[in-house]
Amino acid sequence: MQKLNSSGTHCNTQPRDAELQLRLADSGGAGEGRENGAGRQFLPRTQEGGSVCTKRKMLVGLDVICLCVASIPFFACELKAVTPYKRGFFCGDTTITYPIVEREAITDTLLIAGGIAITGLTIALGECYRVHFLGISSRAFVQNRYVSCLYKELGSFLFGCCVCQSLTNMAKLSVGRLRPNFLTVCNITYASINCTPGNYISEVNCKQPDDKQVEEARKSFFSGHASFAMYTMLYLAFYLQARLSWRGARLVRPLVQFFLVMLAIYTGLSRISEYRHHPTDVLTGFIQGGLTAYWVAFYISSMFKPYTRPDLSPTSTSLESPLSSQQTVC
Template sequence: MLDTFGSHGTGLTVSDLQLKLSDKKSNLPPAPGMGLDNNTGKKLLERSGPALSKRKLLVGLDLLCLFLASVPFYVCELKVVRPYRRGFICGDPSITYPYTHSEAIPDGLLIAGGIIITGFTIALGECYRVRFCSVSSKAFVRNLYVSSLYKELGSFLFGCSIGQSLTNMAKLSVGRLRPHFLSACGVTYASLNCTPGTYVATVTCKSPDPRLEEEARKSFFSGHASFAMYTLLYLAFYLQARLKWHGARLLRPVLQFFLVLLAIYTGLTRISDYRHHPTDVLTGYLQGAVTAYWVAFFISPMFKSSSSDLSPTGTPDSSLSPHHTAC
């Protein structure tokens, strides 16, 4: 009798009613927290409401971390803390080299070259990926160019802050004398009238510029060597992750070779300019290389798999290494 329900009016069976009810339920809007299997629903939830506020908060946290990482660098540059006043052994030949005003690679050229060359290449590479590789992003910023540049350039600048803060902290804490210390100080062993082999704890410099003496106490370790090695080796890592053109097999390794060669040359000029001891340069190389490796492989998304936050759309190629992107 139930099966023939409504035969006097509508003529609908129970099965027809159940079918209509199921259709109405499927057309209802998803309840809060539901509908996560729908890709459109995912994007809407991720770019609005609490998820959007959380992502904005995380961006603010990133900027705060970048500022905190650069604090030791600015403390040194603004002369807030003075370097440790270390003495020397009378007759030590390693600090008797002449002071030269000219440098093969001055500070301005180093900073401009390292940041502009690496930063411009990363910006160009990321814009190319967004334009031609169909990348997608979960960032709340809808502009893919901005979100991709934020991830890569932000990681690079964070490494710059970390590296230079470590360098300046070492310079202030150790206070090792540069090879041209006596010349910058305006004294000689004869004018000091000290006994060879004895330790001279303090010295009164006769240099007309007191800044020369302070800079002459910041030898360990080489900031030029660490900064050049970090920026150029980081760029070599970036080329390894992003340059996927197989037409010329030796193009990428040749570019990487010249980048590392330029970094090594920068450090060697600090020895020939009598600004640093060889051990200062070697330590700078090591610190810059370790920082570049750490940031490239553990902070930057460049070596993440294609299922990362910023990745090419579609199914990742199973033949790719987990340390390479699909584009």
């Protein structure tokens, strides 16, 4: 009789233990464990996903704030909130006596609209192609893969635009170098101010009634056209190097990149022929724009970040193979 009771008790206990383990397994599958004073508790996955989503939204907001902060020097100069440094000149200096050329080959509006439109549109089309045909996926909280990939690539490009122009305007305001046509804009001559050749003139009263033109004539260093054109065109050349992987003619991509860089160089050289910048201003603009494009493309953007396919070894990774949505992350 005792054996029956003990065996019966054993048989009744085993299903209960199995049921208890099943409940614990179900609770573990529905959330993550958290250890506290009351024992092990389980959080629903909906709460976990909601906290991650909120954190990522905060990071996106932080990106927007960083973009606005990077553009403060640019808007401070464009809105005339800060006046440029009033630098003097040496009497008899012929580098600031050039005439005014009214016609501009590349206007400010054409420069900004063209640079942003050409590069931005190419990046947008390239990312949409990758998402649609190559199945690019994203780990962002935004479910739309197009929006996620465009946010990452266009956001990096626009951040570089803000940094590039802010550095340019900061230099213009702090240096205050006189443009080649300064005396003509100021409406004076060396004879009219009765100066001795070689003497330094710290202050001069311009006869130009428009003070805004005089302030613009003090913003020669360095060329904003050269820096912005070089940044946008070189950045687009980097993007084509990373994304354009057509196996056809080998010289198509280098030819397009050559025309982009040539367009940027032409933009800078036109500022010299129009007597708006000195050659060293344009050269410095080229260097600054090129360095900014390199920095953003290789250290901020994800275009050159390597990825590995699960079905290939690391040595056989290729950017030219179509990948599924589970293999490539933008």
